[in-house]
Amino acid sequence: MTATDAKGAGAQGRARHLDLKVLGPILALLALILVGALLNANFLSMGNITNVLSRSAFIGIIAVGMTFVITAGGLDLSVGSMAAFIAGLMILVMNGLLPTMGPGWPLVFVGMTTALVAGVAAGFINGFLVTTMRIEAFIVTLGTMGIYRSLVTWLADGGTLSLDFGMRSVIRPIYYDGILGISWPIIVFALVAIAGEVVMRRAAFGRHAAAIGSNDQVARYSSVNVNRVRLLTFVFLGLLVGVATIMYVPRLGSASSSTGLLWELEAIAAVIIGGTMLKGGFGRVWGTVIGVLILSLIDNILNLTDGVSPYLNGAIQGVIIILAVILQRDRKAGA
Amino acid sequence: MRHLAYAALAATLAMPAAAQETQVIGISIPAATHGWAGGMNYHAQEAVDRLEGVYPQLDFVLATASDPAKQVNDIEDMLATRDIDALVVLPFESEPLTGPVAAVADAGKWVTVVDRGLAQEGIEDLYVAGDNPGFGRVAGEYMVSAMPDGGQIVALRGIPTTIDNERVEGFQQAIEGSGIEILGMEHGNWNRDDSFTVMQDFLSKYPQIDAVWASDDDMAIGVLAAIEAAGRDDVQFVLGGAGMKEMIQRTAENDPMVPANVTYPPSMIATAIELTAVGLTSNAPVSGEFVIGSVLVTPENAADYYFPDSPF
Amino acid sequence: MKLSLRNIDRSFGAVQVLHDVTLDLHPGEVHALIGENGAGKSTTMKIMSGYLAPTSGEVLLDDRPVAFASSEAAEAHGVVLIHQEFNLAELLTVEQNIFLGHELKRGPFLDIRAMRERTRHLLDRLDCHVAPDAVVRDISNPDKQMVEIAKALSRDARVLIMDEPTAVLTEREAEVLFSQISRLRAEGVAILFTSHKLDEVKRISDRVTVLRDGHVVAQAMTQAMTEDEMATAMVGRDVSSLYPERAAPVGGEIVLTVEGLTVPGHARDVSFDLHRGEILGIAGLIGSGRTETMEGLVGLRAATGTVRVEGRAIRRDRPRAALDAGIAYLTEDRKERGLLLDKSMRENLTLQSLRDFTRVLIDEAAEDRALDQAIADFDIRAPHRAVEVGNLSGGNQQKLLLAKTMLADPQIVIIDEPTRGIDIGTKKQIYEFIHGLVARGKSVIVISSEMQEVIGLADRVLVMRQGRLAGELSRPDINEDRIVRLAMGLDGVRGAA
The missing domain is CATH 3.40.50.300 (P-loop containing nucleotide triphosphate hydrolases)
Structure with missing residues (x-):
């Protein structure tokens, strides 16, 4: 066979090969939208769509970062606790500076910077322990998960940290307002997702992350700085947890030990539903976005529908998650 | 009833503490995973600190558990290694804790059960309980009085548990025949974020909602935020519960959206610890059942239920 | 039966x-x-x-x-x-x-x-x-x-x-x-x-x-x-002469100097030079520290000693340091260390040189052109371009690995077991390719367990034994007997080095 033959056969083989694994999550999402529209007329209303997309934003922004960590063969269980801790810290800093700075955008800016810096620092700690100290990501982040959760409970003295009332009206627009009728969380989520998709597919960083997840020895022997890329995936995720927290705090203006509970599992589930491999080596950000939407649509549809016992919500979610993954099984069979 | 307990306590305090050996009271409670539990943890710690000064002959061992299995371990450890003379326990769940607590009672120790009853009757010496059906009933009766002509409401439930079921049944009985219709009921899990989401969806689903029974102040905060964000003015008020200080404050300030509250005081743990201490150190009879009723808080009496130092 | x-x-x-x-x-x-x-x-x-x-x-x-x-x-x-x-x-x-x-x-x-x-x-x-x-x-x-x-x-x-x-x-x-x-x-x-x-x-x-x-x-x-x-x-054709004739003479200029290279547990005090346009063979029994020495040289293992490329000492503490100095190491373990078996040829080809294909984003068209070139230059035969590399035959994997290494345009190529598990036709192609490299003024180090390969290819042979250089042989003296004696420790005489 010559090189030219190879090209022709390649194009066809690839097209056939891609179909189901690409369409799987999309089909699941479309099916859900269809079911939702049939069950309730308000489902496709602007208000409901805005609600669903805005509330998806926290998990969604985090899940984009999680896609990189998982693609590089890692895992981060600490993101939910990290978000709670950062939210608590952000509120404490803003409350503490309120008497000196007064309510206003400079103080909001300080709060945002706090969240981003804390996120990067927390991500760096996870990444440092995983790479330099060579501890399993599962164990490291299980540990930090407990640490951040305890810290926020301690900061809140077992109760709830609430943003000072004077600040709330200033910061509220970050969640509730937007431009052209699209709320800020949706805009930020979209920007993060697009940037993530481009980085994953077209930047050396994404390619290196996938190479490391596929076989870190090969990456090392190919002069890739394995530790640095791994560390950066955690730092990147920490930064995005900070971004998500900036969106979260304005919504209710409070943080407690129950903030961000189980976000890590929702984010990981969204990543896997989207077609990223849990063992690493292959990731796609757009799939993660679809995974996040699937998860929040399930909740939304169950709330909008009568006839299903709320006790069964978890079961229905579980079934749909598993179905969405089964739909992509073709990947494995084809390999 | 709360005042009664303090009166009894004051009486015993006057008695000189007899010179006797150190006695140990073990306290096992769920960890501060939500607002009410946070308040309960605060009151437990506060009671321990105070009583250690009052009763030099008493030692206190406080353990918080994040799940029922951990709580069972805590209790077994207390019995085996701390040699407790009395146990004050707020069971995470009734069934799994019944056996271990019964073992403590069988060992001849004093047992005080708080809030959540055990699955088997007669194990405990003292039962300090919140009134869950009463909590729902008081809320329901307030709804009926606030909407004499009936109306359409939605309700948010807590984490699926016996407590939640009893409250909802009490509420439903109280509004029966009043013309108040419950459009929908979903679990907000005593969590602000979950209740925010559920309320957003209720608002999409029902064009006209007259009032909301949020059944808990954490959930009420999420519900209020969702209503405000949607800009809906059909909802006249939101009724929470448990008496979180921020919400009591809003009631006291005549906030029309938060006209009332129903108490379910987390300080009942302090009552239980104090009564147990009294039982151990004196001859005052404290065994039996001690029900702490749920009280309706309105702007008129809100000041009596506002505790600015509590985290809850 | x-x-x-x-x-x-x-x-x-x-x-x-x-x-x-x-x-x-x-x-x-x-x-x-x-x-x-x-x-x-x-x-x-x-x-x-x-x-x-x-x-x-x-x-x-x-x-x-x-x-x-x-x-x-x-x-x-x-x-x-x-x-x-x-x-x-x-x-x-x-x-x-x-x-x-x-x-x-x-x-x-x-x-x-x-x-x-x-x-x-x-x-x-x-x-x-x-x-x-x-x-x-x-x-x-x-x-x-x-x-x-x-x-x-x-x-x-x-x-x-x-x-x-x-x-x-x-x-x-x-x-x-x-x-x-x-x-x-x-x-x-x-x-x-x-x-x-x-x-x-x-x-x-x-x-x-x-x-x-x-x-x-x-x-x-x-x-x-x-x-x-x-x-x-x-x-299907005559392959009687497996090893090509030497076309260009070895240059006099020294491009690589290794002094006192020690890889703890594997190699001690290894020193040698490499000339421009030279094929240097490294022979020795399995376990004699050949691979580990070379991995230490390029910084894949912790090592002490000095490595100079054209007189300049190179750092070995960063993954790209050796490559940036012009040294590429091609592993013996192509399945576990050389190639990503679940990825396509294109992703494998450019992994080591991705920097050259990236401005802000990866230029996929340029990658595709590089793959076309590699397929032509190295005669890589694949059923289609998107094939997972794990499904290629060993010979084609090895050619792809060579193409990947050469994409970084190294001046010094260290090839560990260039033809392990490869058929004779592909072997001949790889030998011709190695000769092509030195003809263009590059220098090659070949580690091989196949005695004939070392003898057929190398201008000079270093024999390793128990982590040390046991001896050096130059062209007329390179034969099986001398190599075996050095490798087995029967002949401790070092050549002129």
């Missing part, structure tokens, strides 16, 4: 990989199956041992048709395939591996004593002295091979099929294997093996079948064919 294939065809999708293959394995006979990579050897062996079913044609056992539903079914009939990559549980003991899935039991419990007894008996029969309770991870490659064979024998194998059994063995280790094969032959076992080493085929096989492009192109008693005839049949 006699195993026969009659008129076997086999297709994968639209591609037919076997055409009308007929061959017989007789009891007490060693049958060599040879052919280039992709000629259909693996498919033939898999059909014999029940891993694949033929598209048409018959498998006969003692002249009666059988259809193995699975490899287990074939094993039940006494037909066992031993894979090139050992199929052993590394953390279990020899005995546990041999009885894995077929444990002997007494009542509900494992009969460990009986299993140990039988294991000892089987290993004795193979003249293998490894302990039954040794953990497989800790034993040598030839011992692992023996354990595989013992495992097969424990299942009463009467037909033993071995996929390149000597590929991972040194020549001395291979000798041990050959004597075991003779022993099994004497016991009446029918044996089929594949090998790229024609001298081996000539020595130990009784009968040889040559495959080319899925067709049987020659079948004869081994003594009736010369090695040249075998090679010609495999390639």
Whole structure:
């Protein structure tokens, strides 16, 4: 066979090969939208769509970062606790500076910077322990998960940290307002997702992350700085947890030990539903976005529908998650 | 009833503490995973600190558990290694804790059960309980009085548990025949974020909602935020519960959206610890059942239920 | 027991990989199956041992048709395939591996004593002295091979099929294997093996079948064919001169100076020079520290000592430092360290030089052009461009790995086992490629366990023994005898260096 033959056969083989694994999550999402529209007329209303997309934003922004960590063969269980801790810290800093700075955008800016810096620092700690100290990501982040959760409970003295009332009206627009009728969380989520998709597919960083997840020895022997890329995936995720927290705090203006509970599992589930491999080596950000939407649509549809016992919500979610993954099984069979 | 307990306590305090050996009271409670539990943890710690000064002959061992299995371990450890003379326990769940607590009672120790009853009757010496059906009933009766002509409401439930079921049944009985219709009921899990989401969806689903029974102040905060964000003015008020200080404050300030509250005081743990201490150190009879009723808080009496130092 | 294939065809999708293959394995006979990579050897062996079913044609056992539903079914009939990559549980003991899935039991419990007894008996029969309770991870490659064979024998194998059994063995280790094969032959076992080493085929096989492009192109008693005839049949053209003639002279300029390189636990105080346009061979037994020395040199292992490229000392603490200084190292372990088997050729090709294809984003069109160029330059044969690299034959993987390394445009290329597990036609291509490199003024270091390869390629040879340089040989003195004496420590005289 010559090189030219190879090209022709390649194009066809690839097209056939891609179909189901690409369409799987999309089909699941479309099916859900269809079911939702049939069950309730308000489902496709602007208000409901805005609600669903805005509330998806926290998990969604985090899940984009999680896609990189998982693609590089890692895992981060600490993101939910990290978000709670950062939210608590952000509120404490803003409350503490309120008497000196007064309510206003400079103080909001300080709060945002706090969240981003804390996120990067927390991500760096996870990444440092995983790479330099060579501890399993599962164990490291299980540990930090407990640490951040305890810290926020301690900061809140077992109760709830609430943003000072004077600040709330200033910061509220970050969640509730937007431009052209699209709320800020949706805009930020979209920007993060697009940037993530481009980085994953077209930047050396994404390619290196996938190479490391596929076989870190090969990456090392190919002069890739394995530790640095791994560390950066955690730092990147920490930064995005900070971004998500900036969106979260304005919504209710409070943080407690129950903030961000189980976000890590929702984010990981969204990543896997989207077609990223849990063992690493292959990731796609757009799939993660679809995974996040699937998860929040399930909740939304169950709330909008009568006839299903709320006790069964978890079961229905579980079934749909598993179905969405089964739909992509073709990947494995084809390999 | 709360005042009664303090009166009894004051009486015993006057008695000189007899010179006797150190006695140990073990306290096992769920960890501060939500607002009410946070308040309960605060009151437990506060009671321990105070009583250690009052009763030099008493030692206190406080353990918080994040799940029922951990709580069972805590209790077994207390019995085996701390040699407790009395146990004050707020069971995470009734069934799994019944056996271990019964073992403590069988060992001849004093047992005080708080809030959540055990699955088997007669194990405990003292039962300090919140009134869950009463909590729902008081809320329901307030709804009926606030909407004499009936109306359409939605309700948010807590984490699926016996407590939640009893409250909802009490509420439903109280509004029966009043013309108040419950459009929908979903679990907000005593969590602000979950209740925010559920309320957003209720608002999409029902064009006209007259009032909301949020059944808990954490959930009420999420519900209020969702209503405000949607800009809906059909909802006249939101009724929470448990008496979180921020919400009591809003009631006291005549906030029309938060006209009332129903108490379910987390300080009942302090009552239980104090009564147990009294039982151990004196001859005052404290065994039996001690029900702490749920009280309706309105702007008129809100000041009596506002505790600015509590985290809850 | 006699195993026969009659008129076997086999297709994968639209591609037919076997055409009308007929061959017989007789009891007490060693049958060599040879052919280039992709000629259909693996498919033939898999059909014999029940891993694949033929598209048409018959498998006969003692002249009666059988259809193995699975490899287990074939094993039940006494037909066992031993894979090139050992199929052993590394953390279990020899005995546990041999009885894995077929444990002997007494009542509900494992009969460990009986299993140990039988294991000892089987290993004795193979003249293998490894302990039954040794953990497989800790034993040598030839011992692992023996354990595989013992495992097969424990299942009463009467037909033993071995996929390149000597590929991972040194020549001395291979000798041990050959004597075991003779022993099994004497016991009446029918044996089929594949090998790229024609001298081996000539020595130990009784009968040889040559495959080319899925067709049987020659079948004869081994003594009736010369090695040249075998090679010609495999390639379809004359390959008598495997090693190209040296075209350009070695330059005088020293491009690489290594001084006192020590890799803890593997190599001590290694010093040498490399000239522009030179092919430097590194010989030595497996375990003599050749690979580790080179990995230390490029910074893949912790090492001390100085490495200078054109007089400038290079750092070794950053992954790209060696590459930036112009040194590329091509690993011996292409499956675990060289290539991402679950990725496409394009992603593998550019992984090491991704920087050159990236401004802000990766230029995929440029990548595609680079792949076109690599496919043409290195004659990489793939069913289609999106194929996962793990599905390429060993030779094509090696060519892709070469292409990947050369994409970084190194001045000094260190190639560890350039032709391991590769057919003779591809070998010749790779040798020509190496000569092409030095002709263009680049310098090459070749590590090889194949004596002929070192002798055929190198201008100068360094022999390593127990982590140290045991000696250096230059052109007229490079011969098998001198290398072996140095490698075995029989001849400690160092050449002029």
